Amino acid sequence: MPVTVSATLAANEEIAERRRAGAPVLPMAFGEAGLPVLPELREALAAGGDRNAYGPVAGGPDLRAAAAGYWERRGLPTDPGQVVSGPGSKPLLFALLLALGGDVVVPRPSWVSYAAQARMLGGRPIGVPTPPGQGGVPEPELLTRAVVEARRAGRTVRSVIVTLPDNPTGTLASRGAVRRLCGAARDLDLVVISDEIYRDLVYEGQPPFVSPTAFAPERTVVTTALSKNLALGGWRLGVARLPDSELGEALRAELLGIGSEIWSSASGPVQQAAAYAFAEPPEVVARVAASRRLHARVAAAVTDRFVGSGAIVVPPQAAFYLYPDLEAWRARLGADHGIDTGAGLSRHLLRAYGLGVLPAVEFGEGERALRLRVATSLLYGETAEQREEALAADDPVALPWIAGSLDRLSEVLADVAG
């Protein structure tokens, strides 16, 4: 049962060590929102300090009602009984995979932990490519072919994960892509696990967000968390919305059984803060909006720098990631450094320049793919003050520390591209 520390967390720790050693870094490996806590949420956490009793596994009634309201305001009627919380959406996804059993289809590329969790549970995740610009949603025909083939080989396939919007590509699959995915899932009788943790970070001016619940409500489980939209990754709080169906009820019972034996519940004080956040008072809404603007501006600027160095980049539409393709560098990388894999490239970028990124292989793609997951949100500053300033700025990319990082990035890319 060999499991190595999640690639993103490992890269994060390596970057931190370089920084402590005084070496220059461009920390773009780690998917952390990189912003301080909204003061009202700190207050809500402190006010919840008396929640020291073991509460219900699903989470307190206040949190479940607030999460239900969050979904209702997004056009998805939800009973608090359909909500299960946990210490992050990661454990909820793990428990879902454990409850469902069998193998899971994951998009290729997709977030490192889906496949890692499936393997920990003894499964063999089935990676299905996503069409360009439709990150997070497996191509339906390829999905069908892969599932039919796996079943013909005697395997059980129970579910498909989609990521809307997507990590690692920062793109948002279209209504049509989601609808076709749901059709295929229904035909194949697959449960759809829709990871919507970046939902509130779709940039202004993009087409509307469409969830699989619009087309396959009876079989779609939605997960989200406070980690990305409110930068509370370290607090550990996620929620799952089970479908209002027989399947949903059965899954909920299994989830609660699993949760009760692995984590008991999310931390009580964090639940209280989460109930506050999911109720979306005006200052929370404003904070998310400001974060969304900042993410959009900096991701666009970083995209420009990569495009300027010869990369092909589908422009990100959400979150704080881009996924440049550096195939154009292949000849040069081979000739100068003997590099012919994504991991070789990212190692070179880290060691020679202190630029931390993750290679496509970590997201389930081939070793030779020269694509990189570039996270932009740790450029906002090294102190809480700088980060608050970035959040408030009309033109954040003009702030000296962000502009400096962007220029350093251009230098690095120019040097590698030659």
Next chain:
Amino acid sequence: MPVTVSATLAANEEIAERRRAGAPVLPMAFGEAGLPVLPELREALAAGGDRNAYGPVAGGPDLRAAAAGYWERRGLPTDPGQVVSGPGSKPLLFALLLALGGDVVVPRPSWVSYAAQARMLGGRPIGVPTPPGQGGVPEPELLTRAVVEARRAGRTVRSVIVTLPDNPTGTLASRGAVRRLCGAARDLDLVVISDEIYRDLVYEGQPPFVSPTAFAPERTVVTTALSKNLALGGWRLGVARLPDSELGEALRAELLGIGSEIWSSASGPVQQAAAYAFAEPPEVVARVAASRRLHARVAAAVTDRFVGSGAIVVPPQAAFYLYPDLEAWRARLGADHGIDTGAGLSRHLLRAYGLGVLPAVEFGEGERALRLRVATSLLYGETAEQREEALAADDPVALPWIAGSLDRLSEVLADVAG
């Protein structure tokens, strides 16, 4: 993969519903410390509100150093690198079982979740009886016989769990029992998982606490948490101490890999409070001491009431549990109510009297065993004020709400015993 909600949590929810309905209850099913949060710990939590970044999977350096100091002060030299934290000791135990693989030996009786976790992982836990008064430590000869037999049948057995002091019996195994268990574990090459969550709640005047680390340091993993000694179950924070050995290093790497894919880390603000608690400033030490006294007084009083009704009870030496044997009631229970199982008895006590307890079968014993796990710590009061008063009282059992519960308990027991 059918998993039902942990028996203790389920009983807890049922009791809460009865209370809401206005029915009388004696909530003695749930292993919750039943005390308010020490104000300094609430302050430490609030001060940690800015810990929103994803931190190291093992926990922050402050927490690991404090936990190492906690063990050092108990005669167990510990490097912070040996410490792994998580959102409770429950997930750490789950991850240990997953990392070790194979089957695990659990004491019979023992805490409900050990066996449940093992089954979730596809294993078949091997229950080995504990000698009277040596709760939590399987009898070494029976252990050896069971492991040899299981291995002969082709099964892999990798570990044994001990609980020191013990839940459900509230007893503390002797130095000799621990030493012999360690000898058998070494002979059988088993990893010893020592759950020491109640360690700081051994009553005054009891023989000294002895950990398996005294005899088998190279193969013993210790877990503890803040849930019991400081009543912070709902905050979710546990720590594991890996042995200073090759085995320990390998297990640590596996634990971090698993933790990174299931829970990422314990909640940041809770980690900060935990670092404060494990440093054991005077007010924390005083709080634990006061809790220990209160637990001792009330558990002794409840023991007296059970003994008075004909039960055989090994007097608890720690924590807030007793484990009365009501075999003396069998004829009467059968004649009056057709009850011949522990589950039947506990159901009767709950429905007829609102007395919540858990039957021995939940702890891995036989269905017919008329033993009950009785938790005493939810008698301290229904409000934070009552509970603080109980903690401060010279004679807590004389407080009207505690005396009233004890009298009600005597009535109920007398009525059932006839």
